[in-house]
Every structure is written in structure tokens, then in C-alpha cells.
Amino acid sequence: MKGMHLPDIRMLLQGASPRSSEMFPELNNLLNTTPDKAEQGKLTLLCDARTDGSFLVHHFLSFYLKANCKVCFVALLQSFSHYNIVAQKLGVSLAAARERGQLVFLEGLKSSVDVFFQAQEDPHPLQFLREASAGNLQPLYEFVREALTPADNGEAAWRCPVLLVDDLSVLLSLGMGAVAVLDFVHYCRATVCCELKGNMVALVHDSGDAEDEENNTLLIGLSHQSHLILRTEGLATGFCKDVHGQLRILWRRPSQSTARRDRSLTFQYKIQDKNVSFFARGMSPAIL
Amino acid sequence: MAAVATCGAGAGGTESMAAATSKSNVTSFQRRGPRARGTDSGGPRLVSIAGTRPSVRNGQLLVSTGLPALDQLLGGGLAVGTVLLVEEDKYSIYSPLLFKYFLAEGIINGHTLLVASAKEDPADILQELPAPLLDDSCKKEFDEDVCNKKPESDIKMKIAWRYQLSPKMEVGPVTSSRFGHYYDVSKRIPRELIETSKWHGFFLPEKMSSADKVECCSLTPGYMKLLHFIQNIIYEEGFDGSNPQKKQRNILRIGIQSLGLPLWGDDVCCSENCDSSHSLSKFLYILRGLLRTSLSACIITMPTHLIQNKAIIARVTNLSDTVVALESFVGSERETNPLYKDYHGLIHIRQIPRLNNLICDESDVKDLAFKLKRKLFTIEAEWTVRERDREKGLSFVVGSPSNDRHGRCTTLI
Numbered sequence: 001m002k003g004m005h006l007p008d009i010r011m012l013l014q015g016a017s018p019r020s021s022e023m024f025p026e027l028n029n030l031l032n033t034t035p036d037k038a039e040q041g042k043l044t045l046l047c048d049a050r051t052d053g054s055f056l057v058h059h060f061l062s063f064y065l066k067a068n069c070k071v072c073f074v075a076l077l078q079s080f081s082h083y084n085i086v087a088q089k090l091g092v093s094l095a096a097a098r099e100r101g102q103l104v105f106l107e108g109l110k111s112s113v114d115v116f117f118q119a120q121e122d123p124h125p126l127q128f129l130r131e132a133s134a135g136n137l138q139p140l141y142e143f144v145r146e147a148l149t150p151a152d153n154g155e156a157a158w159r160c161p162v163l164l165v166d167d168l169s170v171l172l173s174l175g176m177g178a179v180a181v182l183d184f185v186h187y188c189r190a191t192v193c194c195e196l197k198g199n200m201v202a203l204v205h206d207s208g209d210a211e212d213e214e215n216n217t218l219l220i221g222l223s224h225q226s227h228l229i230l231r232t233e234g235l236a237t238g239f240c241k242d243v244h245g246q247l248r249i250l251w252r253r254p255s256q257s258t259a260r261r262d263r264s265l266t267f268q269y270k271i272q273d274k275n276v277s278f279f280a281r282g283m284s285p286a287i288l
Numbered sequence: 289m290a291a292v293a294t295c296g297a298g299a300g301g302t303e304s305m306a307a308a309t310s311k312s313n314v315t316s317f318q319r320r321g322p323r324a325r326g327t328d329s330g331g332p333r334l335v336s337i338a339g340t341r342p343s344v345r346n347g348q349l350l351v352s353t354g355l356p357a358l359d360q361l362l363g364g365g366l367a368v369g370t371v372l373l374v375e376e377d378k379y380s381i382y383s384p385l386l387f388k389y390f391l392a393e394g395i396i397n398g399h400t401l402l403v404a405s406a407k408e409d410p411a412d413i414l415q416e417l418p419a420p421l422l423d424d425s426c427k428k429e430f431d432e433d434v435c436n437k438k439p440e441s442d443i444k445m446k447i448a449w450r451y452q453l454s455p456k457m458e459v460g461p462v463t464s465s466r467f468g469h470y471y472d473v474s475k476r477i478p479r480e481l482i483e484t485s486k487w488h489g490f491f492l493p494e495k496m497s498s499a500d501k502v503e504c505c506s507l508t509p510g511y512m513k514l515l516h517f518i519q520n521i522i523y524e525e526g527f528d529g530s531n532p533q534k535k536q537r538n539i540l541r542i543g544i545q546s547l548g549l550p551l552w553g554d555d556v557c558c559s560e561n562c563d564s565s566h567s568l569s570k571f572l573y574i575l576r577g578l579l580r581t582s583l584s585a586c587i588i589t590m591p592t593h594l595i596q597n598k599a600i601i602a603r604v605t606n607l608s609d610t611v612v613a614l615e616s617f618v619g620s621e622r623e624t625n626p627l628y629k630d631y632h633g634l635i636h637i638r639q640i641p642r643l644n645n646l647i648c649d650e651s652d653v654k655d656l657a658f659k660l661k662r663k664l665f666t667i668e669a670e671w672t673v674r675e676r677d678r679e680k681g682l683s684f685v686v687g688s689p690s691n692d693r694h695g696r697c698t699t700l701i
Contacts, residue, residue: 055646078643079580085346085644109577116574117519129570132506173569173603175506205606212599239654271646 024059024090026278030249030267031228035067040160041193042200043185045226046167047219049206050234051245055271057166058083060201062090065097069198070158072147074140076108076170089274102158104147108170128176137176137184145191148198161198163188168222169205169215178217185222206231227252232269242286243268247278337537337583339397340368341467346644351399351539351585354389356468357667361637361656362610363649365467366587368539369580370641371572373604375592375613376546377633382614382660383589387543389471389665390587392417394485394541396469401487402521402542404514406551410489413545414482418471421663472663490517492552510552511571518542519578528582540584547571547590557594565600572607609641614658631657635667 028034046056054077061083064071075083084094097103106125115124125143128135148161171181185202192198204222207215223229229250235243250264267278279285343350343364350365353372359365366372372390376383394401395417403410495513505512521527526534548556548568555562572588579586592601592613605611616633617623635658642648655670 113577175566210598210602
């Protein structure tokens, strides 16, 4: 594995015992970050192909909450209690974070029912569900901007704003075109990453051989804008009880057009009840 | 996954929990902190509803799908608040059975039913539900089956001895369990049971004839009406806890038959580039929103073999919770294959949701074959079929690799 220092490999092979109160510490080691020194102004793209990459969403959610950042979570796929219960396993309480104003949570499933069956007076972030033709995601962007722009009344200053979206492919399923979603991401990046010096993390499914052109457009467009891409894939050989999949980490520099190759690492992982363990390819503890 | 013995114990446990709950409002099983799932209505833990049990893994409330073999593969049952999507087999022979098992299970447990269909009147569907098996008669029949089967299963596998140690999938109706029943497909359900049960029917031709002005939206009118109908029932009967007059302590079982057919006004099965390509996925999203906020579980059968655009199938799968696909051997080359002579088709578990958890109860076996007997719908691992026949000296035909998300398991011995 090019560019990796020996001490890291040794730590991986030893299997550092994770404290159950941390979000995936092994993933932090791989990404070379800790909650104290989280970078700013970055767009991270999470992508899953032939497998479920939602554990990465849980990781980043608890990571940024632990890092004392203000998080706006656009949760379109599951209910609040689902994320809350998993976050508690990782040592973070979403309910408490929401109460103290650190977390702004948009629960897509519940809000969609509200907006669909009753006409709303104010523009609702999921207003596009009521529209006949493909609209745009401006109300959603306004919601995000309002959630993350720090108020002027001198409230407790959070470290930096973070926008987390789970997931963008759902927006395509709900009638948005890939261009509309890319516009939304662009506006959010301009506000969150550049203006407010925050971070953005989004999950997109890779449909693989399902010939979903809109999804491919979205995925390729986002790949070029991201600073960090985490791609989970199911194993090519099929299902395995001890190795749930493979994770590719790709560090990019979208602004610089250097010919230097971007750094990338590949690991395999196994998801457990409260933790995800990573190991080098072919080095699963079940085989060694 | 719980074995048969603990299944019985678990059901007994639920009964005792129910008794405890009814006596006093405090039970030791009360979960501290945020509620796992379901409504926000106050009160004791929802273990006292008939026909439900909490999941072993994450405390989720589960209902039976009507097929105990399938319950076991799904990790104990179908979670309340989720959608079970059944991808229909080619000639729609076995998927209506799964649909009927689900509804019949609801009637036996006293759940409220909501049956929606575009091609069959819900009243007719309910008349054709299979009759439940009572304990003493079914035990006798099952013992007969076991006797007939005994010589085969006693053959010790010489080559693939490891497979002998693995548990079989089928669960026999040995004890009367409150969770999951067995049905006799040759008999109809007694009329009294249907008459005493509470059900609502949505027959699309009837509903479309009424000239209500439907608000313009990108959903097909048929889907719009169905969503409004479901939302109305949920609200009126208090399944979401928001109606102050109604305190509902029951499960609503929703069954939607053959969603996506052109009969619904949707052209997703007709052409590859359809106009209303988002109608179906939008419908599923909002339906799931309704389910998550109420005490209901839904089964949808969908003829995915008719959908030309693979992207739509992928989206629909991502928007559903549990996805099961049936593949029958009728009309295919496998019908005459001696390897599969005992079986009627394959069943693929395409997706199991990870609810309140990082992991889910996935079965280790991905290749499953099913067989419909009069009183039992069995699901067995495919390789036990092949290995058993290999021992007998039959020719071994390698089937085509299963094209679902997970391929063969490579065991490292």
C-alpha cells in the first residue's frame, strides 16, 4: 500500500481495542483525523455499490457532533429514532444535541407526510413533493442556510457548520433531476463550505449495472467536486459472513489541477454491533 | 436466529408480559429513553398487542408474515412500520399466496386489514384466504410428513459432511404459538372469521369512478387516491395516535396487490422511458412515511419482471425495507431438471433492513428454494438439494449464478 506508514499497518493488524463510546476509531485512524482537528471547507462524498454504506453516515454524524460542530442533518431515508438509537451506541445522543441547538434534524419521512397531505402556508423544504412538474430544491437550500448560518445574538459558538445528507439518490427517486440536485449541492457548498467555512458530507448510491443515468450523472458530478471520497463496495465474489465489504478511500484536490495522482487506500471491513473493524485486504481475522 | 424451541418460549414470554402489562402499568421491560418505533402515544410498552413480539436483536416490534419459514429468514418477522416488497414470479402463481398468508395471519390475530387491488375485488380476495391449521389436526399431518421424509434425512452425507451440521430452514407446527400460523391452501377460511374481522377494501375501478377532483401532482391518480385512503384510515382509526378520540392498540395490515400494473394508470411496466417514472417511487416514499408514524405493516407485490427500466427497480428496492423475490420454475428449463423436481421455485431475500442498528439479521444462506405443499410452505437451502442428490448419484448440473446482490458464499475451510 503506497504511501502508508508502517506503524499504521501494525496498529491495524494488532486490532486496537476500540472504546465503545467512540465512533469508529479505526476509521478515524484511516482518515487520519480526530474530532479535535477536523478539517474545514471540505466536501466528502460517501458512495455505496452493491452494499449498504449507511454506517459511514452514522460515523460522520457522531464524529461531527463530538467535534462540537453545528450539524444540519437532512435525513431522508430513515426516521429520527433510528439514527438516535444507533448514535447512542456510538456515544452521542441526538435528542440531547437537538435540544441544545447543536443539531438541526430534517426528518424526511415524517415531513413528507405533513407536506403531502396538508397544504402548508410557508414554503416547506420538501415542497417539491406537491409539485406536478420537476421543480427545484431551493426551499431545501433555504432551510439548510437558515439552519447553519450563525445567529447574531451571540449564542454558544459552535466550531464550524456541517451539512450531512442521507441520501441524495432519494431526491432523484422523488422526481428531481440530476441537474437540480447538483445545483442544490453547488449552492450548499458555496454557502456551507466557502462562506461559512464548514463541511459537507453526502451519500449517493451507485446503482452499478442498473443503468440509472441520472444517478450516474450525479455521482460523476459530485466525484469531481469532492475532497474525500469513501466508496464501499460489496465483495466481488459475493456474500461473506466475516468480510462485509471493501472500503476505498480517495483523497482529492479538486481545485488544483496537478498531474500528481491522488492518494487512495483500500481496506476491507466487518460491521459489528457498535463498531466497524477495518483490515487490509485478505487479512480478515477470520482467515488469519 | 432463534430456534424452534426458543420460538415457543418467546411466545410464552410475550403472553406473560401481556398479562403483566394488563394488570399494572409498569413492566420491567419498559425501555428507558427514546421509544424504539411506533406512535408517540403515552402508556406502557407496546408488547400487549396480539400477534406481535419484540425482536431479539433490537427490541423492534415484529409481526408475522404468515409464513413461519419466511419469518425466520427475516430475523424473526416483519417489523411494524416497514414495507415488505415481494417481487412477483413470472406467472403470478406463488406471490398471491404470500399475499394471502399475510392477510390471513392478520385475521387470525385480530388485526385490522386494508386490502388494495386494481384487478380483484378485495372482498373476493378475502373469501379465498387459506384456512388456518388448528393444532391437533396439523400435528398429526406433520408427523406423517416427517415419517415419509425420515429415510432421506437420515442418509449421512459422506462428502459434504459439513452441510449435515447446518440447521434446516423449515419449522414444523409443533406447538401452538401465538406468533406465526400455518395454513391449508386447499381449504377456504371460515366465513365467520372474515365476518368478525375488521377490514377495509380499496378496489381501484370503484374509487376512480367517483369524480373527485384530485389535486394535480406528479403522482398517478390511482396512487393518489390510495394514499389518501390509507392516510384516512390511519387517522380515523387512530393507528398513528394523533386522533384524541381513538386509542388504538391494534396493528393495521396493509396489502397492496400488483402495484405498478397498467391497471393503476402507471406506465412503468409498459415502456422503458415512461412519463410517470417517478410516480411509483414517490408513492413508496410517502407510504413509508405513513407507515413509520403508525402501527402498521405493509406487504406490496409488484410484477418487477414487467418493468423494463432497471433503474426503477433499483430505486424501488432502495425505497423499500424488506425485499423478497420469488422465481418459480414453471415454464423454465428448471421445471424438468431432476435436481429441482421436489421444489417449485427459488426465493431470493434481496434486502433486509437495518433498523435501529448497524447490522441486520442476514441469513448465511443465500440460495433458497421453496416448495408448496398443501399445509406447508417450506423454504430450504438450495445446496442441500444438490448435495443430497449428488450422494444418490444423480447428474450434477450447475445452475446459473444467482443474480441477486450476494453471490455464492466462499467458505474457507
